[in-house]
Amino acid sequence: MINLEIPRKFEFLVSQAHQVATEVFRFNSRKYDQAEHSYPKELDMLAAVIDGMNEGGALSGAGAGTVGGGSNGSGRAKDDRDGNRNGSNMASLLGLTELCWGDVGLLLTMPRQGLGQAAIAAVANE
DSSP states (O other), rough: OOOSOOGGGGGHHHHHHHHHHIIIHHHHHHHHSSSSTTTTTTHHOOOOOOHHHHHHHHTTTTTTTTTTTTTTTHHHHSGGSSOOOOOTHHHHHHHHHHHHHHHHHHTTTTTTOOHHHHHHHHOOOO
């Protein structure tokens, strides 16, 4: 059976991502729609916050970096085979889904994170 509810351990992450989408992405979305070749300086502050959370371990357990740590070489320990497990990328997916609600363009231009870094660096005014 497929369970479509968000696991309790990810509710805080989804809440934080929704706040970022509301307060940072949606707040600045129109500004960078009109000035599309300017660098979104507000995202530098957001990147610094995310870096601090990564260093503190607040976002540990998310993403592809956690795959492959099992003792049997399959990416998980023998004890993890039983019971209900959430995928290692579920936290990343839930966070990105909420951030996309804010503004996909700003999400793709996040420093050290987004896909649009080469394009932004090529056409940015500053």
